[in-house]
Amino acid sequence: MTMELNHSVTEFILLGLAQDALKEKMLLVVFLFLYLATLLANSFIVLTIRYSRMLGGPMYFFLSHLSFADACLATTIGPRLIVDALSKKKVISFNACVTQLFTGHFFGCLEILVLILMSFDRYVAICKPLRYTTIMNHRVCGTMMNVAWVGSFIHSLVQMILVLQLPFCGPNVIDHYFCELQPLLKLACTDTYAINLLTVFNSGAICMVSFIILMISYMFILHSLRNKSAEGRKKALSTCTSHIIVVILFFVPCIFTYTRPPITFPVDKTVAVFYTIGTPLLNPLIYTLRNADVKSAMRKQWCNQL
Numbered sequence: 001m002t003m004e005l006n007h008s009v010t011e012f013i014l015l016g017l018a019q020d021a022l023k024e025k026m027l028l029v030v031f032l033f034l035y036l037a038t039l040l041a042n043s044f045i046v047l048t049i050r051y052s053r054m055l056g057g058p059m060y061f062f063l064s065h066l067s068f069a070d071a072c073l074a075t076t077i078g079p080r081l082i083v084d085a086l087s088k089k090k091v092i093s094f095n096a097c098v099t100q101l102f103t104g105h106f107f108g109c110l111e112i113l114v115l116i117l118m119s120f121d122r123y124v125a126i127c128k129p130l131r132y133t134t135i136m137n138h139r140v141c142g143t144m145m146n147v148a149w150v151g152s153f154i155h156s157l158v159q160m161i162l163v164l165q166l167p168f169c170g171p172n173v174i175d176h177y178f179c180e181l182q183p184l185l186k187l188a189c190t191d192t193y194a195i196n197l198l199t200v201f202n203s204g205a206i207c208m209v210s211f212i213i214l215m216i217s218y219m220f221i222l223h224s225l226r227n228k229s230a231e232g233r234k235k236a237l238s239t240c241t242s243h244i245i246v247v248i249l250f251f252v253p254c255i256f257t258y259t260r261p262p263i264t265f266p267v268d269k270t271v272a273v274f275y276t277i278g279t280p281l282l283n284p285l286i287y288t289l290r291n292a293d294v295k296s297a298m299r300k301q302w303c304n305q306l
Contacts, residue, residue: 035078
């Protein structure tokens with residue numbers, strides 16, 4: 001059974017980020033550098049946490065999954081964006097488009113859920129320090145991570161099923177640099193109002209509710225710092241600040257994209273750059289540059305290897 005049963009369109013044309021040839025070549029250099037840097041930085045974090053005895057705590061367990069999700073999300077978008085910058089006609093098959101949609105939402109949702117788990121870990125560590133090792137043991141962390149993977153799969157599967165049920169009979173030009181849901185819905189040969197409501201409920205609600213949960217959790221954490229020593233407040237505040245920066249950079253563009261009526265704006269492509277390309281690179285930089293333990297473990301791990 002193939003994916004082309006409900007429509008006559010077998011391929012789409014992506015307009016990309018820029019229609020000017022010179023700008024596209026400049027973007028090629030920029031995004032090639034960003035993608036390689038993202039892949040390298042996140043791979044270093046995953047491997048360092050995997051093989052370092054210093055980073056065995058729950059926070060680093062979740063951080064390794066976050067870095068893995070970032071690397072996969074960047075790989076879902078980056079290589080095709082780079083190849084398309086070299087092509088005059090940016091063609092993507094229907095099957096490849098649906099696959100990109102599925103994997104993009106899968107790893108994007110996984111990143112959201114991991115960020116929630118990381119905020120919960122920080123909440124327990126700061127607000128319930130005496131019970132931390134009991135609450136955040138290996139079995140609990142593993143179970144929560146498995147739930148995140150399953151939840152991400154279900155979310156992405158729903159998105160894919162919604163698209164597969166739509167008839168596409170032309171036109172087939174997607175005004176984006178990857179197969180994003182809103183521009184794709186505009187091409188369907190049917191009324192997509194109900195589908196868009198389901199999309200807002202699925203993706204939009206996940207983004208908005210997760211953002212609210214994260215902000216509330218960090219408010220509790222920051223409120224609890226008044227009972228800590230000056231050194232404890234400084235360390236906890238540094239960690240929380242890093243997390244809040246990541247949350248804002250990732251969620252604000254996502255909320256802008258997925259919690260509105262089926263309307264596309266010229267700025268959508270620029271906004272999407274933040275959560276598809278920017279955040280996957282900023283995450284490892286923020287977490288490593290502001291975390292002395294990770295930097296120390298990296299130095300010991302990789303200097304010894306050399």
